[in-house]
Amino acid sequence: MVTGTDWIRGGRSDFRQGEKLELVAMAAAPLRSATWTVDGRLTSKKVMAMTSSETGTKKAAVPLPSKTRSGSSSQTGQRPRRPRHPAEGIGRSREDSVHRRLKAFHEGRTGPPLRIIPIGGLGEIGMNCMLIGHYDRYIMVDAGLMFPDFDELGIQRVLPDTSFIHRWRDKIEAVVITHGHEDHIGALPWVVPALDPSTPIFATGFTMQIDESPVDGQVFDRVGLEQIGKEGVTLMMSDSTNVLSPGRTTSEKDVADALMRRVLAAKGRVIHTQFASNVHRLGSIKAAADASGRKMCFIGLSLKTYLEAAHKDGQAPFDPSILVNAADIDSYAPHEILIATTGSQAEPRAVLNLASFGGSKHLKLTKDDLVLYSAKMIPGNETRVVRMMNRITELGSEVIWGRGENLHTSGHAYRGEQEEVIKLLKPQHFLPVHGEFAFLKEHEKLAQSIGVRHTTVIKNGEMLGVSPLRNARVHSNGFSLLGKEKLTTMYNDGDKGFGSSVDLAVEERMHIAVEGIVIASVEIYRGDDHLEEEEEELDGGWEEIGPRGGIGGVDDGGMGEGEGDVAPEHEVRRGLRGRVRITTRCMWVDGGRLLERIHTEAVKVLRSSDRNTSLSAVERDISSAIRKVCRKYNNKRPEVVVIATESANDPNYGRR
Ligand SMILES: [Zn+2]
Missing domain, CATH: 3.40.50.10710 (Metallo-hydrolase/oxidoreductase)
Structure with missing residues (x-):
């Protein structure tokens, strides 16, 4: 038993009708069980419920294979196609036709018959998800998640590009889950809604490494592998997680x-x-x-x-x-x-x-x-x-x-076991999967060292074509790069939060955590002037509470610095009147002195603005002034949020 070692057999007989592709997922047992656990909490039932509600289908949308049905490994060749033709018309641009030609090349019935597109799991440990196809008909192998190393920022799961999966849903005819670990199954709740509702999902039970004395008595099927090796393996993909660990895992x-x-x-x-x-x-x-x-x-x-x-x-x-x-x-x-x-x-x-x-x-x-x-x-x-x-x-x-x-043994094969499996299968082509980029390279070297002639390492999104070598005299390299999809990594936080890093503001979270945030509230009064002496009150404070901001508030008149460089009266009357309040988070405010400085600058901008300046222009000017102050004061670049509002009454009138 080898965790995550899956390979495709595409010998002569398999391609006879040009249609059938045989997938052998090597796991604890052949594809026989419909039980899985998602994320340690969700059950398959919940996944189905989610599919139904999100696609608008009434019945359980994903048919769980029965035990008898799921025993077959050639299920996927039988379903009728649902071709999707792009709308035709005279208005189609030249770009469209280029796109169509590219599409024909990538997905058409010319070129290498066997196609591999990793959506995740290559160049990283986790988020395993791969499309394996025969021309434009694909099986999705695994739909895993990855845990971020910046979980303190609130992101809980990293997920494969579901929008790409959705775009390709008509080409994906089945999902095969090799085993029930989160890096192979955890993204199902997000991937399933992106698939066509009738796409079947096949799953195995629990899996392990090559174990000569497994506790469940299911011994590694060396003879079976040897047999497959004799029949001829076009492409082998194998787990690279422990390629740097010499020898074999303990039992x-x-x-x-x-x-x-x-x-x-x-x-x-x-x-x-x-x-x-x-x-x-x-x-x-x-x-x-x-x-x-x-x-x-x-x-x-x-x-x-x-x-x-x-x-x-x-x-x-x-x-x-x-x-x-x-x-x-x-x-x-x-x-x-x-x-x-x-x-x-x-x-x-x-x-x-x-x-x-x-x-x-x-x-x-x-x-x-x-x-x-x-x-x-x-x-x-x-x-x-x-x-x-x-x-x-x-x-x-x-x-x-x-x-x-000896209290633990890895679920991933060690180098010695990886080597043995390659020798048993004698594949024409070898593609290392499941690992950091450096591990994939190392695994490639291992395969080369034991005589596999055609090896390559690809990254997520790269579309690899593989042609079976008909006899030893074919001198093609067998592998060809057919294209590259630009994939968008998806994220989940909270319960429902889901989207790209932009949707989930991942960079912004990092930015605020590192640089802090300044918030300015500006109330603008454009009405008639009151008494001239109110000029001094063009000013305000933020009644600061809460532990994080510390002293973070400037109360009007408290520090007096704002008045130090007050503009002459006539200028004040020509400028905008209003009240500015400042607060910060995640920042060193130097006992309040930074807040005073920011406040002074913001007030200055307000006073020097023309009476008819729009709210958005006020916001823009004040925020660039605040940025400048922060950079000068402590070389920080905080996120700055300025909210300007119109006030019907002079916010300063009668405040003193
Ligand atoms: Zn894994």
Whole structure:
């Protein structure tokens, strides 16, 4: 079993009618199961509900394949086409005709028959999503998400370009999900509404690496692979995640043994943390709990979600109903309980992370606890995880972690296994997938070193054509770049927030976080003058409250600096009258002095503006003045928001 290693077979027989493309997704089992978990929370049912409501279709829009139906790997060749012809007419521009010719080249029935367009997952770890096609008929393999490394800015998920998927929906005849990890399945709630409502989705159960002694007894099918290799593989695509890790992954059985030893030796409570999706691992820890006479308890939602999904699919190692309720753990002696929990990546709201701060409702860590870290730190999370471990260690709990402990094995094949699979399949062409760009390059080198002649590395959006080599004497390089789509990365935040980085103001968030923000409210009065002495009151303050702004307010007359360079009276009367109020966030305001300076400048601009200046011109002039002040004062470039409004009454009249 190899996670995420999928390949296309396009031998002579497969192309006989010029129509059929056989996809073999290599996973724990052939495409046989319709159970999946999205994002640890949404179930397939919810995905369907979403499709129905967002496309306006009444019935469940995505037909879930039945167990009998989904066993076939050649489903996708059978559906009738729904061609979409662009409107014809005399008014069509020359650009249109160029576009049409390009389209004919990219999508037409000439050129290499096998086509690959990665929408995500190449040059990054996560967001796997790829179109694999025969001329213009495509299967989408995976619809994954990626977690941003700037999650503190509020963005929760990075998603593939759903507008591109929508544009190509008539060419996408099925979706195949290789396995139920978030980087392969997590974008479904956003991708499904972009697809044609009748597009079928096929999914597998749970998957693992090449494991000679897997805990579920399903041994890696070496003979089957060899057979496929003999029949001839046109193109192989393989997971590059661990290409830099030499040798082979350890067996899940070794992990089970290590967990067993640790649990049997423990005197007090045992707290176990792992990736929620690794249901086999839950079986191993349950066996250790049983052997040591401990009851098992889950604290954290996603463990239970995955176990229940596996249970429904008939693949769970035990019945979720035997679990002890989290609220009841204190009624057991420490040596009678084993707690499995979430938070192996120190996710801000996960139980183990909260417990490390003493902030978990059910899990209070003590010096007698043993914490088994049965996971790996995902690159990018190291600092966060180490800090969590520091906190747990300070609480006095014993932590068992690190590679030497054998408490975890990767779900991604190591270099030795990658090499073996390439040798078994002997592909004509090799395309590394699933990894950072440097990893893809490394994987390409590996394939070249063991004799694969045609290899290449492409990026998301690049459209690759592959021609099967009919005999050894064909000297084409087999690969050809057919085009490039400009893809837009999509984002999700909150519950519904969804769109491009522009829609979600990602750059602006970053800008405000780094540079701060200044807000100016300007009330303009264009009516008759009142008494001349009111000139001094062309001025205002912002009654500043709240912790973030600090002293951030200028009360009129409080500092007096604004009056220091007041223009002569006659100029004041010719200029605009009004009231300016300033506040800032995320900025150093130098004890209020910066605010005074900004205020003075804004007032100056107002006074020097012609009486008939439009509101938008006032806003523009004041904001450029504010920018200048901030740059001069502290070399900062904050976001500046100026809101000017007309006031029926002189806002300064009678204020003093
Ligand atoms: Zn993956």
